[in-house]
Amino acid sequence: MTSASSALDSRPILAPDQLEHAAAIEQLVEGETAWDRRLISLSNWINPILVKETRQALKSKQFSMTLLLLTIVVLAWSMMAIIGMIPSIYYASNGTGLLIGYSIILIFPSLIIIPQAAFRSMASELDDGTFETLSLSTLTPRHILIGKLSVAALQLLIYFSVLAPCIALTYLLRGLTLDVIAMTLILLASCSLAVSAIAISVAAFARNRVQQVFFSIVLLGGQVFAAFAVGSTLLGIVSYGSIPSESWIVLGVFLLVVILYSWLLLRSAGCAIGVASENRSTPIRVPLLLIGLLMAMLTGFFSICYGDRTAMQDLLAVSVNFLFAHWAIAGCIMMGEQGVIPVRARRSLPSSLWGRLFLTWLNPGAGPGYLFVLLSFMGSAFTLVLAAWFLLPATKSNITIQLVLYVAVLSAYLALYMGTVRLICMVFLRRVMAGRLVASFTITCVLLILSVVATLSLSLASNRYQRLAFDWYCFPNLFWTLGELYPSNQNRWILPECFFAVVCLAISSAVIGLINVALTAKDVVVLRIETPERVVRERSKIRSKKEEEDELEGLAAE
C-alpha cells in the first residue's frame, strides 16, 4: 500500500449530510471554479449588506412572487397587445401603446414593491434587534443604509432586465425614439430609487412599533401618489413621442434635486441610527449648505437664462421662496439640538483662527445652528438677488428694491420664528433628551398655526366680523404678510399697515435675534480638546491595516 493511499484511508469518513455541509463551506469560502473565486474576491470589495440582502432577497418569497407575477403580466400584455395590433403591426407605428403598458406594469414593482421591501428590511432590523448586533460590527450606518439602497437598485435592475426584450420590441414596432425610451426608464428608475431612499430613511427614524405603523401608512400614501404622478408624467412623455432638448435639462435638474435630497435624507437617517455620543449635526449641515448653495446657483442660472424681462422678478422671488423653505424646515428642526457638545464631538472642533471663524457655525447645538441657518439663507438669497439686480442689464431685468426688501422680510421671519422656537426649547425641553428634534418641529408648526388663527381672529374682530383686512398687528402671520409684501404687489409696501407691520417685524426679530446671539456665545467659546495619543495611534493602526489588506486583496484579484 502506498503512502498516498494510506493517507486517504486515514481520512475521517463523513456521512452524506456532513459531506453536503462541508461542501457548502468550501463553496462559500473558496468557490468551485476560478470564476467563483474571482466573484468571491470581488464580493470582498462590495458592501457586506448588499451581499447578505441579495442572498436573502433572492431566496425570499416576496421577490420570487413579484418576479413571477411581473413576468406573467408582461407576457400577457405583450401577447394581448400584439394580437390587438394585427394586421397593422406590419406597417403602423405601434410602439407607443405597448410602452405605455410596460411603463404602467413597471410602476407597481418599482414604486410600490421595492420601496416597501426596503422599508420592511430596515424596520425589521430595528424591530428584531438585529440592527444592534449589526451596529457593533465595523459597518457604519452609512454602509448599512447604502447597502439597503443598493439592494433596491439590484432588484430594480432585475425587474428591468425582465422587461428589456419587451422594451426592445417597442422600439422595433416603430413610433418611438430611443430618447423617449431612455427618458422613461431613467425617470422610473430614479423615482424608484428616490422613494426607496425615503422609505429606508423613514424606517430608520421610526423608533417603535407605533411609529413604524404610522410611517408605513404615510409612506404607502406617498408611494401611491408618486405612482400616479410618475405614471401620468410617463404617459405624457410616451404619448408625446419625442423629447424637446429642454426636457433633458428639466430631467437633469429634477435628478439633481432628487439625488441631493436623498443624500441629505440618508445622511440624516445615518446620524439618527449612529452612535449617540457622535457629532451628528455637522455631517448634516455640510450637505444642507451645499444643497442650499447649489439650489441658489441653479435657480439663479435658470431664472437668468430662461426668464424674460417681465418674469425675472417673479422667477427670482420663487427661487428665494424655495431657499426660504429649505432653510426654514432645516432650521426649525435644528433648534431642538442640545447645547452640550459631547467630548467625542469636541475632538473634531476647528482649532485654528480661520477654522474657528468660518467653521464654528457647523458645530453641533441650536446656538451655532441658529446663526448657521440665518447666515446661510441671507448669504445665498441676498447674493442671488443683488447679483441679478446689479449685474443684469435693464433690458433683461425688471428687479426692483421690492425683491431685496422681500428677502429682508424672509430673513426677519427666519430670525423671529427660529429664535422663538429655540427659546421655548431651552425653557421647556431642558431635561428632555429624546425626541427633541421632533418636538422643535412640532413647536414651530404650532406657533405658525397659532399666529394664523390669532391674526385672522383679530382681524375679523376689529372689522366687526365683516371682513378680513391686513393690518400691522397681523405681522406674526407669515403667510399673510408675505402675500401682502410679495414683490409683484409693488404698491402695497407704501401702505401704512404694511409699513408698520414690517417695522414691528423688524423690531421683534431684532430683539429675538439679539437674545439668541447673546445666548450663542457660550456655544461658540467651546474649545477643541485633543484626542488622546493612544486613540490616534489606534486609529492610524486600523487605517494602515486596512490599506495593507486592500493592497493584498487587489494583488490577489489581479
Next chain:
Amino acid sequence: MVDRFVHESNSPMIEMLRVHRFFGKTRAVNDISFEVYRGQVFGFIGPNGAGKTTSMRILSTLELPSYGDAVVDGFSVINDPDLVRRRLGFMPDGFSMYPNMNCVEYLDFFARAYGLIGKDRIAALRRTLSFTGLDKIASKPITGLSKGMRQRLCLGRAMIHSPAVLILDEPANGLDPRARIELRQMIQQLAVDGTTILVSSHILTELAEMCDQVGIVERGRLLATGSVADIQRTMQGALRVQLTAMDRGEQLQEWLSQRQGVSHIQRSGNTMSFELQGGNLEQADLLKGIVNADFSIMEFAAHRETLEDVFMKITTGAVQ
C-alpha cells in the same frame, strides 16, 4: 489567528467606573464599579430587573451611561465606541436571526461586517464553525435550528472576529443540560485562550464553576464582588459542622460546649450539629482535639454555604 486589537499591559480589560443609568425615575444601574482582567471570567448575578442587561449594554456601547464611564481595554464606551466595538463580541439575551440564510452564510456575513476579507475571513469562518461545532450543520437554514444550536450560532457570531472581550447575556438560558455543559466548556476554553468574558446567568452553580470572579447585583447596585470563595468566606459567619460519634454522645456534647468557637450545639443520640467560628485551620484543629480526647468519630462534615446560599442571603428579591 486574527489580530486582536489589544494593547499589551497589565491594566484591566473591563472597567466600570461609577456607572449610572436612569430611565425616568428608575435607576436601572446605580453606581456600579468593578474591574475584570485579561483572561478572567466575570459572572454577573442578580434577579430579573437588577440591571445586569443594562450594564452589559452600556459595556457593549449600545446604551450611554447617564453618569460615569465604562472602559474596555483602555477605551471609553462614550468617547471611543468604535474602538471598543473592535475588541468586543456581544451575545444578547434575546436574539433574532435573519431569515432565508444558512449558518455559514450568516457567519460569513458577520465576518465581512467585521471587515475580515480574503484569507482572514476564510480562517475565521473555519475556526468559528469548528469551535462551535456548527461545521456539521453549516448549510442548514437558520430557521430550522434548535435553541441550543441557535445559541451556538449566536456565540459564533459574537466571536467571529476574535474579540478580546466577550459579553454574554444569559447564554445558557433555555438550554438542556448537555447543551449547557458544552456551552460552559466553550466559555472556559475561550478564557484559557485569553479572552476576557463577562457572563450573566440565573444558573448560579454553573457560574460558580466557571467564573474567576462574580458580582452580585440587585436594584442597580453591586452588592458584592470578588471570587466565589472570597464572597462565600465574607458572607459566611460560621461553618455548620455535622458529626456522628461511635458512642459517648453526651460526653462529646459537653466537651464541645467547652471548646472556644463552638456554639449552637444540637444533639440527637450520637449525632450532633453545631456552628464553628473560623475556617479550615480551626476545623482541622477541632477534629484533632476530638481524636486526641479519645472520641471515636464515624462522620465529620463541614458544610460551606453555596453561591446560591450567599446569593439568597445578600439579595432581598426586591425589584424596582
